[in-house]
Amino acid sequence: MPKLRIIKFHESINEAMTIAMKSNRKVLCFGLGVDDPKRIFNTTKNLKEKFGANRVFDTPTSENAMTGVGIGLSLQGYLPVMVHQRFDFFLLAMDQLVNGAAKWFYMFGGQKNVPITIRLIVGRGWGQGPTHSQSLHSWFAHIPGLKVVMPSSAHDAKGLLLSSIFDKNPVIFIEHRWLHNTTSFVPKEKYFIPLSKSNIVKKGSDITIVANSYMTLEAIKASEFLEINKISIEIIDLRTISPIDYSTIYKSVKKTKKLLVLDISNEKFGIAAEIVSNITINLFKYLKIPPAIIASPNAPTPTSFALTKNFYPTHKEIIIKIFEMNNRKLNKNNIPKNKNLHDVPGEWFKGPF
Amino acid sequence: MPKLRIIKFHESINEAMTIAMKSNRKVLCFGLGVDDPKRIFNTTKNLKEKFGANRVFDTPTSENAMTGVGIGLSLQGYLPVMVHQRFDFFLLAMDQLVNGAAKWFYMFGGQKNVPITIRLIVGRGWGQGPTHSQSLHSWFAHIPGLKVVMPSSAHDAKGLLLSSIFDKNPVIFIEHRWLHNTTSFVPKEKYFIPLSKSNIVKKGSDITIVANSYMTLEAIKASEFLEINKISIEIIDLRTISPIDYSTIYKSVKKTKKLLVLDISNEKFGIAAEIVSNITINLFKYLKIPPAIIASPNAPTPTSFALTKNFYPTHKEIIIKIFEMNNRKLNKNNIPKNKNLHDVPGEWFKGPF
Amino acid sequence: MILIREVEESIALKYSENKMRCPTHLCIGQEAISSGVSLNLRPIDTVVSTHRSHGHYLGKGGNLGKMIAEIYGKTDGCSKGYGGSMHLIDLDVNFMGSTAIVGNSMPVGVGLALSSKLENYKSISCIYFGEGCTEEGIFSESINFAIVSNLPALFVCENNFYSVYSDLKPRQPKNRKIHKMVSAMGIKTFYADGNKVLDVYKTTNKAIKYIKKYKKPVFLEFATYRWREHCGPNYDNSIGYRTEKEFAKWKNKDPINEFKNYLVKNKIINANLIDKFYLSTNRKVARAFKFAEKSNFPSEKDLFKNIYA
Amino acid sequence: MILIREVEESIALKYSENKMRCPTHLCIGQEAISSGVSLNLRPIDTVVSTHRSHGHYLGKGGNLGKMIAEIYGKTDGCSKGYGGSMHLIDLDVNFMGSTAIVGNSMPVGVGLALSSKLENYKSISCIYFGEGCTEEGIFSESINFAIVSNLPALFVCENNFYSVYSDLKPRQPKNRKIHKMVSAMGIKTFYADGNKVLDVYKTTNKAIKYIKKYKKPVFLEFATYRWREHCGPNYDNSIGYRTEKEFAKWKNKDPINEFKNYLVKNKIINANLIDKFYLSTNRKVARAFKFAEKSNFPSEKDLFKNIYA
Ligand SMILES: Cc1ncc(C[n+]2csc(CCOP(=O)(O)OP(=O)(O)O)c2C)c(N)n1
Ligand SMILES: Cc1ncc(C[n+]2csc(CCOP(=O)(O)OP(=O)(O)O)c2C)c(N)n1
């Protein structure tokens, strides 16, 4: 048996981009810095060299107009992939996204679809602070006409990005910065992971965990300790936030009768609420105990190393909550500790950006 | 006993503006058309004449910058009231709102607050269509640092607007266009209705209805028919969406054991989900049946008269749902019909705008 | 031009029947611009526009019956009833869409120009907007990108001096010439009287030659005037935001009369022919309204159609 | 100027200790601008700035110790640790805030100017930004409103020719002069060499006189160059987005050397005095770092402080 090919998340994004651009000349890639020396954390490496400056280009700092340019391109059959180094910068483009891209197909009677893909990178750690670490994916999920994808692994990133690029609708593709250096098995060839289909990352019977993006990793980390402690959790990685795949969640909750939802944004009016609400409304009689949510605090992200200490929930909070939900006593000291400082995902991530 | 003074919602907004500007010279009012002949559906009537062009002024069509101007003014102790004829136009200003106004107090260590008030008018009916009838209040509710107010009556509008203007934080004040001509008792003098405190519009025992803005009127309309049919509903008008007043809802649900949440935006990832989720998590054991939501369909607003026929939920859908939740048989033909066409609130609202 | 005028007048006339139930912005008084510009556009050239787009749509050759049906909210509407007057499209003639948020369609037009560049400048992207749009940030962003990328974009600014009920005073400095301001960004610009269809035609012609020759965008500004209220069918001089005198001055410069007089004076065609043309136009318009009235309403359930492709 | 340089050099030196844990944009090479501009500002005048604001903050007289403490994330930080290097404030000297989204603080500065106008032009609002910011729509929106409303705003564009690793080519047309482009909007503009502190000083002086006399805004453009990487403490000429030659050319025009030579050559002060000044500056900087290091970290629970006022 051949050895599994293990690569990094940023390499897998890069592979998806390369395959997409190679297989269809209509795929374009643009955004601030896509052709600069850093190549968006390596994710756009070699694209300009391979596909030329016409298809891979830097832009003025004009987020709103460039989104509109993407719409215009896609009306002529292009498949533009726009990139933003931070989710937060994209707030300037809400008019084009919501009043334009999301509604174009609908408001013109289904005549022209807008197959644009927008890659947003969510900052975290090293004092990214209030304006460089937001992920307002719940905003987009609220808008009919948009799709919202949040991969959690290198493997998923490739297959989901390929599906996003070739999807006929505007897709918001959200990459958590801390995932970029994670690794997983990634097949070399082209493959598509369907949108709006979640993934059971781990089978289990005691409780259903619905996670997305980076929180999936924390859930997996928690599961190891829980396993030892004979609590069997089922982890569903949403992959696509909207349109959401409820049937997988329904099936799981019908089995486990317990639900914990994780999110990378703050809890208040976030996507976890939607999931808890939907499950409650539809599976009320199955739920043995009240569902629960673990998400960030309802505060802006502060900058100071000290203030972010408990800002991001980790496997620890998940473990504590799950013990509680399963009515089990826990000695918190037994929970394995992170070896990194809380504001970095590992040695590779150091320094300003 | 003196006769109660009944005035219209737009008059009450106008009164609040007038009182605020009279009582504090730092209150300003600006936005497209605040001093034009139509005066934002009469809500800014006479302000320019009374307080001068320095304090009441029209602006260029520059939503994003003008929001920043408002922030700058408020840093110097001004209390700016910005007005947008449609909520949808304000999407251009999300950077200034979210990365600026909402975070200024926090990210600069609590040194300068931003007491700006932003009035947004939600369009409905007469083919306002996909880009002139959105209300994305769930977006704002998700952002820590913002307050979101949605009055449902002339009486509340005055007291809530006064509280919003003099509140120390950025407040989004959302006016449903169909409320502008509704009337209610409005005291002549200055009064404040506290933010983040909801209002029990109607006491009842069989089910708790959580409503906001225009949906409160539909709930009231429904209650009349329900009363006759011996179903006693408790209607809570949220008044402030965020920070939300859960304690009033908790008390009510503990009593009625049933929850129905209404909203004027589409259901998916909307504010109703947050409320259902919170109540489920915190009052699980009190709930006798699954909570429910009535909101708009998860679609953009189409323009055609024919397509909007069932777009907006009314007292009818509420009545049907409540009969169902109370396990009661209903002859739908008995539900009183609206006398107006479905796309107008009354004779006063006709024609294009 | 006459067609546009007659269509708009008919809409104005019938609007009070309450069957056209959507915000509707008429372009009466401004017809020379869409007419003069459109005559220079080939079918392959694309157009995007704004809330006030009837003229641009018809000028490009957009289907009249479908436009009226759209305003009536019918299935035969050019947007199948989903968009209304403010959201028109006719792909058969490459009228790619008009949208209702000020400035919203500008960058979309720039994107269309970029797609043309990627296909060897096969077409020109014509982008209409009002002078109010120049105040939106997206205006300078769009033009800057078109300049930097050498795009075949034709920006057409209809300066009618008003944005809703606001004159220029609170919005733009007194002595600004929009075309000069934009020229300083690094783009070729032209200015002309937007009520003289021949001037509009000739100016646009020069512009298009320039675009083709230099593979660069051009910006046009045309002065004109809206006769009716900002939104809706009526006259609104009485409400006080503009003077009867100003209106009379512009009405005197009626683009259609101006052109008729020119044609007759120069004996290009005689008055009889013009009358005949009116007759046939009116028949066409009447047919369009009949078509719209007869067309079916969409079904309520179609609300959920086409949210996703 | 020397203070700013020495502070920035110290940050660069100590950054690798991993105690300053936030994105940090140094202004080494650009110090003449904040220095020359600030000398013209009175305490009452307000300032807003961008991600690259250390120089602007210090120039305005912002507290040095508090700035360093802020970068260290301490309670004595000027933003109490909440903001970091990109969000500085010092109300004592009317440094009203720097923010990290390109263009974000511009209209806020315009709002400050409007508040000044409402109080009879009591102060001037100084607004710093880079040439990259001119590409954002909010740039033209902000300037347009300042013009229309006759606001006492001083716009200061630091043109260092780069936005992150992007030179001007993909962003602005070749022959654009930013100050000329802006001038066409209807605002007085000046241009000067941003590496010559005297030129900056004199130009700003003229600008402020103009603002006071005419009660109108002014736009300044200064050419300059950033020596270190866009964000962080290192040099980055090796990564290939700019040439060693270009860098050398600008390093040769070091604003500090330039000014030192001028002072010595013209016998305004002697070299000795400058050395002494360096010494005292270095002591000051060292004290600031000590202050920052000694200051306490905020408590984890303070995370929930100040979300609402
Ligand atoms: C972003 C935004 N702000 C405000 C409006 C309201 N509005 C509709 S049309 C219009 C006037 C725009 O003026 P102009 O661009 O000159 O076009 P005209 O109506 O004169 O043809 C305005 C302000 C809008 N549609 N979008
Ligand atoms: C809206 C937005 N887009 C992108 C960025 C990323 N970014 C941070 S600094 C910067 C460079 C801006 O260049 P310029 O204005 O010239 O300032 P400089 O860094 O040269 O001082 C960019 C693009 C951002 N912070 N905000």
Ligand SMILES: [Mg+2]
């Ligand atoms: Mg106009």
Ligand SMILES: [Mg+2]
């Ligand atoms: Mg720069």
